[in-house]
Amino acid sequence: MPNEREGSFVVVEGSDSSGKEVQSSLLHRALEKQGCSVRFLDFPRYDHFFGSLVGRYLKGEFGEVFDVHPALASLPFSLDRFEMKDTIAEWLESGDIIISNRFIGSNLAHMSAKLPANEREGFVEWLEELEHERLGIPREDLAVFLHVPARVGQKLTYAKDEKVYMRGLGRGDIHERSLQYLELVVQQFLWLAKNRKQWVEITCMVDETDLRPVEDIHKDIMRIIKERAIIT
Known part of the structure; x- marks a missing residue:
């Protein structure tokens, strides 16, 4: 049965090609089947004003991944969410459960990874503020982090179709092309998982090369949802 308290906000985060879209969609459908009032979000919204600026950044219009300081590179991602803040607040006040494929956590991990190690925590706090x-x-x-090693995620990413903002430019945006950067991003996601309650x-891995079955990961997410009293 759905929890009758004020709404809840659940985010599915993850390293590259970890199955965020699949798992957030599975969660959405599972909660609807249980009678919950569920809303779904997917960020960045590349067909909106600030989301289109995100796409321009990711395809390299403003430089490569370490060329643009994270204090600036993070802003289009943040402002894309800002445009939805009133809608999100209304849904939560109405008692809805919101499922989002990515949210602030992706910004925290990807942008802090650009900085020297001794500056990352301070930047995370600045971006949260x-x-x-x-x-x-x-x-x-609740933020669920789907952990796939960077080298595995990069290989899976290059096997997919090109992103909507990369049309005609091939696979791999400025974030996805650098394995060094992706490994730092995974480190930052793990830091968040350890330091944010x-x-x-x-x-998401069975061993060094094989992914766990999608349904097994979904069951883990549903278990966590119940443990956190999102549903009862």
Whole structure:
């Protein structure tokens, strides 16, 4: 049965090609089948004003991954969420469960990874203040991190069709092309999973090369949803 308290906000985060879209969609459908009122979000929204700027950044219009300082590179991602903040707040006030494929966590991990190790935690705190305190974007109640090693994720990414913002440019945006960068991003996701109480890590690998079955990962997410009292 759905939880009758005020709504809940669940985010599915993950390293590249970890199955975020698949798992967030499975969760959405599973909760609807249980009678929950569920809303679905997917960021970045490349067909909106700030989301289109994200696409331009990712395809390299403003430089390569380490060329643009994260304090600037993070802003289009944040402002894309800012445009949805009132809608998110209304849904939560109505008691809905929101499922989002990526949210602030992706920004925290990807942008802090650009910096020297001794500057990353401070930047994470700055970006959290920007999004939640200055821009007023609601906080998630639960962030599930799907962990796939960077080298595995990069290989899977290059096997997919090119992204909508990369049409005609081939596979691999400025984030996806650098294995060094992707490994730093995974480190930052793991740091968030360890240091933020609303975060939970799910290991998506059976061994060094093989992914766990999609349904097994979904069962883990549903278990966590119940443990966190998102549903009862």
